[in-house]
Amino acid sequence: MESPFRSEAAAFRFLLLTIGAFALIVVAGLINTWLGVAVFLLLSGAAVWLYLRQRGERPPQQRVAHLSPPDEHRVLVIANETVGGQELIQEIGELALAGRTQFHVVCPALNSRLKTWTSDSDAAREAAQRRLDATIARLSQVGIEATGEVGDLDPLVAIEDAIRTYHPDEIVLSTHPLGKSNWLERGVVDAARERFDLPVTHVVVDLEAAGQAQQGE
């Protein structure tokens, strides 16, 4: 069962279901009042169960419209704290050398669950904006012009938002290494590949190793 408010067609199907359900309730209620109540409760419970069960399933893969000019390649870069990592900058550099490529960097506003529930997201968005500004400035230094924005804390929602406005041809997703990455733990890369009809390149950035290497120098 889908949300009846998403579209007119969904609302129409919901109406048909309502007619069927209330026909059953009325017939049961005319036989016996308590039978009518029982049928009502049973159908309500079944509707809630179906709705919750469907919500748990992964949505079908989205077809993404390719609106960029034929000679232009649009790359959407999604990265958390790893946004300024050497491996990611290197990957972007390689893509930039391949031809006329446009980059759009999205930094999800990472936040704790409690702060999200209490709408305390200003600091998270500011931190994400700082990371984004630093990355765009660093890319600019090596001759790569990129646009950027702060996205939703859920990387998949951030990708979906960016797809609606940017229409990329490719996604580059940057994470910490396995074992240190919350996104990998949650299967974000696989989920992005399943959900979006776009090539997804996964870049692993090990900030700890990079930091140790810097200290050694």
Added chain:
Amino acid sequence: MSSHAEAAHHHGPPVANQSSRVDARVLGMLLFIASETMLFGSFFTAYFFVRVVNPGAPSSWPPHPYHFPVFVAGVNTAILVTSSFTMHWALQSIKRGNRPAFLAGMTLTFVMGLAFLLTQAVEYLHVGFNTSSGAFASVFFGLTGLHGAHVFVGLTLLGMVLVRGFRGHFSPEHHHGVELPGIYWHFVDVMWIVVYSTVYLL
């Protein structure tokens, strides 16, 4: 334009965070209908209180010697349900670029909605009781009147779609102005199914 440049040229309130998988206009309709459901819920609470919880609840519904015009309301229900089918047909037609079918569907929907409202007005005139006849009459007129008001609002929206349709608006690419009144119209229909079943039939 870089993030720096965007920030430098942006005036006014901060750009809204987009994070939503639902179109903002559909989300608005969702919230509106959710609030409407709560409004109807309060009226249904009053109805069930009068009919079931109240110590002086009538032993029969409606209380003797009154009768509800179940048959006329049943015909009216059929009209309203049919209007949802024509609404659906109209939207599917404009999505396929079939403008004559879209206009026919919208006209039929509007006419049937108007017929429902006029029939309800006639029903009120001949029902044989009024709001001073007791609590049962108050909840009857309250629930059916609240629904009638929603039909009126729906008809206004459909009227706008109809006028715009005849002026050449809407296309297979741009039909959001039909989609939203369609959702609202089906919601009005769903509420009537609930009202008719509980007030008239049970």
